[in-house]
Amino acid sequence: MDGSVILDNVVMRFDDFTAIEPTSLEIRSGEFFSFLGPSGCGKTTLLNIISGFLSPTDGDVRIGNASMRGVPVNHRPTAMIFQNLALFPLMSVYQNIEFGLEVRGVDRATRRRKADELLELVALGGSGGKPVSALSGGQKQRVAIARALAVEPRVLLLDEPLSALDLKLRQHMRNELKAIQRKTGITFIYITHDQGEALAMSDRVAVMSAGRIQQVADPETLYHRPQTGFVATFVGENNRLAGRVIECRDGRATLDIPGLGRLSGRSGSELSPGRPAALFVRPESLSLSDAVGSAAASMLEAHIETVSFEGAWRMLEARLIATRETVRILVGQGAGDVLQPGQTARFGYDPDNAIVLADDGAPTHDAEMGETPRASSQPAQENRHVPSA
Amino acid sequence: MSAQRFFDWGLRLYIGLFFVYLFLPLAIMAVATFNDSRFPTITPWNGTTLKWFAELWADGRMWAALGNSLLVAGGVLCLAVPIGVASALFLTTVESRAKPFVYGLILSPLLTPGVIIGISTLIFWREFGINGGTFLTVLGQATFISAYVMLMVMARLQRFDRTLERAALDLGATPWQAFRRVLLPFLKPAILSAAAIAFLQSFENYNTSLFVVGYDTTLTVYLASKVRTGLTPAVNALGLVLILITILIASVYELKRRHELKPKGV
Numbered sequence: 288m289d290g291s292v293i294l295d296n297v298v299m300r301f302d303d304f305t306a307i308e309p310t311s312l313e314i315r316s317g318e319f320f321s322f323l324g325p326s327g328c329g330k331t332t333l334l335n336i337i338s339g340f341l342s343p344t345d346g347d348v349r350i351g352n353a354s355m356r357g358v359p360v361n362h363r364p365t366a367m368i369f370q371n372l373a374l375f376p377l378m379s380v381y382q383n384i385e386f387g388l389e390v391r392g393v394d395r396a397t398r399r400r401k402a403d404e405l406l407e408l409v410a411l412g413g414s415g416g417k418p419v420s421a422l423s424g425g426q427k428q429r430v431a432i433a434r435a436l437a438v439e440p441r442v443l444l445l446d447e448p449l450s451a452l453d454l455k456l457r458q459h460m461r462n463e464l465k466a467i468q469r470k471t472g473i474t475f476i477y478i479t480h481d482q483g484e485a486l487a488m489s490d491r492v493a494v495m496s497a498g499r500i501q502q503v504a505d506p507e508t509l510y511h512r513p514q515t516g517f518v519a520t521f522v523g524e525n526n527r528l529a530g531r532v533i534e535c536r537d538g539r540a541t542l543d544i545p546g547l548g549r550l551s552g553r554s555g556s557e558l559s560p561g562r563p564a565a566l567f568v569r570p571e572s573l574s575l576s577d578a579v580g581s582a583a584a585s586m587l588e589a590h591i592e593t594v595s596f597e598g599a600w601r602m603l604e605a606r607l608i609a610t611r612e613t614v615r616i617l618v619g620q621g622a623g624d625v626l627q628p629g630q631t632a633r634f635g636y637d638p639d640n641a642i643v644l645a646d647d648g649a650p651t652h653d654a655e656m657g658e659t660p661r662a663s664s665q666p667a668q669e670n671r672h673v674p675s676a
Numbered sequence: 677m678s679a680q681r682f683f684d685w686g687l688r689l690y691i692g693l694f695f696v697y698l699f700l701p702l703a704i705m706a707v708a709t710f711n712d713s714r715f716p717t718i719t720p721w722n723g724t725t726l727k728w729f730a731e732l733w734a735d736g737r738m739w740a741a742l743g744n745s746l747l748v749a750g751g752v753l754c755l756a757v758p759i760g761v762a763s764a765l766f767l768t769t770v771e772s773r774a775k776p777f778v779y780g781l782i783l784s785p786l787l788t789p790g791v792i793i794g795i796s797t798l799i800f801w802r803e804f805g806i807n808g809g810t811f812l813t814v815l816g817q818a819t820f821i822s823a824y825v826m827l828m829v830m831a832r833l834q835r836f837d838r839t840l841e842r843a844a845l846d847l848g849a850t851p852w853q854a855f856r857r858v859l860l861p862f863l864k865p866a867i868l869s870a871a872a873i874a875f876l877q878s879f880e881n882y883n884t885s886l887f888v889v890g891y892d893t894t895l896t897v898y899l900a901s902k903v904r905t906g907l908t909p910a911v912n913a914l915g916l917v918l919i920l921i922t923i924l925i926a927s928v929y930e931l932k933r934r935h936e937l938k939p940k941g942v
């Protein structure tokens with residue numbers, strides 16, 4: 288059963304607004320693939336193109352290597368889990384799950400057997416007779432999954448299915464979804480604006496911004512080797528320092544940053560001397576200068592403004608003395624104890640833990656959102672990746 | 677404290693007066709049925725009798741008119757409900773520039789006096805050699821009753837979550853299956869109450885029917901004609917019978933509803 292999905296130069300325009308710029312992409316059979324991007328970047332539109340609710344202005348979708356051009360929604364080997372679940376409110380759990388089989392003319396006994404199997408799979412055994420209105424949020428979620436799996440799709444499309452759940456349940460359902468995907472071997476295409484969700488569950492993630500795919504990679508690569516400024520700031524937290532390329536060699540790039548002088552990091556994209564570029568340092572890669580201790584470390588002097596306690600870590604918000612820019616620094620308990628708002632401190636980073644990316648004028652995530660680096664949004668908090676090294 | 681009590685008493689008094697206002701005429705009408713008087717009245721009381729029921733039973737033309745009213749109401753149901761539902765579906769689901777036109781077209785009979793609808797129906801169909809009768813009564817009434825049905829169904833349709841339909845299609849249903857299994861069950865309560873309203877509207881209609889009934893007199897038109905020739909308490913007897921039937925239907929409905937509301941074992 289080939290559940291691969293190929294987007295071949297797909298374009299979607301609504302009147303004169305281009306929702307999806309030309310996009311080509313191959314999603315492998317049996318993969319857990321996520322589209323990650325801020326609200327309005329075109330994720331749902333792309334999913335609707337795959338499921339057949341929208342036909343692309345141009346280009347083709349191939350599922351299992353068969354072109355989907357002209358194939359209507361009800362004949363595609365996909366099943367969708369909707370943002371609001373869309374369970375049929377007047378039907379029982381059984382009727383919901385059996386709906387797809389019933390319209391295919393499957394007999395009653397087979398339907399019921401299948402429904403019971405699926406209810407077992409989603410850990411809802413014995414709830415088949417309940418009306419859907421009697422279920423909790425998490426249970427509804429499971430029924431929606433069982434209903435979609437009942438039609439044996441080759442590709443399961445999930446449009447932010449967890450966004451309505453509370454934090455605990457969301458984390459629980461993440462693991463469950465992942466487990467179901469492994470057990471069934473179905474291709475999952477998952478849409479979310481929550482980077483934590485995408486990174487935790489996916490084999491690969493496509494980061495989208497304004498109708499364009501910025502980077503497709505596995506979560507580790509996205510986090511450690513972003514290719515664009517947008518990815519660097521959208522996936523995890525990052526401090527961005529903009530300047531101009533001075534030199535570029537042996538995978539290292541050195542920038543001249545106004546007010547801060549020469550700073551270097553790994554070069555992460557095509558760079559040429561004289562061009563604008565930005566250095567990205569994650570909050571956990573910055574540390575108090577005496578802790579760095581190496582001559583290779585680059586130094587920044589900053590005025591601490593706030594210190595927030597986050598369990599084992601403290602997040603500092605500090606203003607660079609030279610440029611008045613805000614940076615965020617994550618420090619361990621020992622170091623954090625001595626730091627107070629109002630103090631001035633020197634921070635350093637190991638250039639191997641910073642990355643330099645060309646500044647092509649495209650908006651970074653932060654600029655787009657009109658915020659200083661990293662608003663204290665829930666997903667960012669909950670999923671900070673702190674390298675153990 | 678006393679202000680609260682004053683308010684409570686005031687409210688009770690108001691409700692009491694309201695019910696008296698509502699039901700006193702019905703009560704007087706019912707009692708008058710049993711008065712042995714040539715006119716439908718309770719004063720003077722000339723003695724108790726059941727003869728008006730006998731007279732009602734013997735009034736063949738009245739029964740024919742009642743039968744015809746029911747026939748017309750049935751015909752109106754068959755015409756107005758599909759038209760109303762279809763136009764509601766069209767106006768809420770189809771993207772079309774014809775929308776405001778269709779909306780206006782369906783609603784305009786509601787704004788037109790019933791008399792005008794009756795007369796124009798008659799004049800229009802006469803061109804085709806069709807004269808007043810059951811057929812034209814059904815057509816004339818259905819023109820404006822469809823609008824009631826449409827408004828009621830539309831109100832419910834606007835609360836329908838369209839993603840349910842998409843979910844059905846996504847699960848492999850044909851558009852017809854999605855309609856029948858998902859949208860129609862959702863609309864059912866609205867369609868049923870619209871049908872009930874349509875039936876009553878048709879049954880009690882007078883001013884449109886008056887012009888188009890021809891020889892197929894409906895109950896309302898027949899009763900009105902009797903006002904001229906002299907009304908006897910037989911009319912009250914009919915009223916009483918209709919009230920009793922209504923109460924019976926309402927009770928059965930209510931009992932059934934309560935039965936359904938009871939929690940069932942899962």
Ligand SMILES: Nc1ncnc2c1ncn2[C@@H]1O[C@H](COP(=O)(O)OP(=O)(O)OP(=O)(O)O)[C@@H](O)[C@H]1O
Nearest residue numbers: 301304306324325326327328329330331332333480
């Ligand atoms: N039918 C349509 N007509 C015109 N514009 C549309 C239509 N559907 C979507 N758009 C536009 O396309 C863009 C992408 O919309 P889409 O729903 O795909 O966003 P999204 O990434 O799913 O966002 P969210 O996370 O908020 O769900 C938006 O700017 C939206 O306004």
Ligand SMILES: [Mg+2]
Nearest residue numbers: 330331332446
């Ligand atoms: Mg969306």
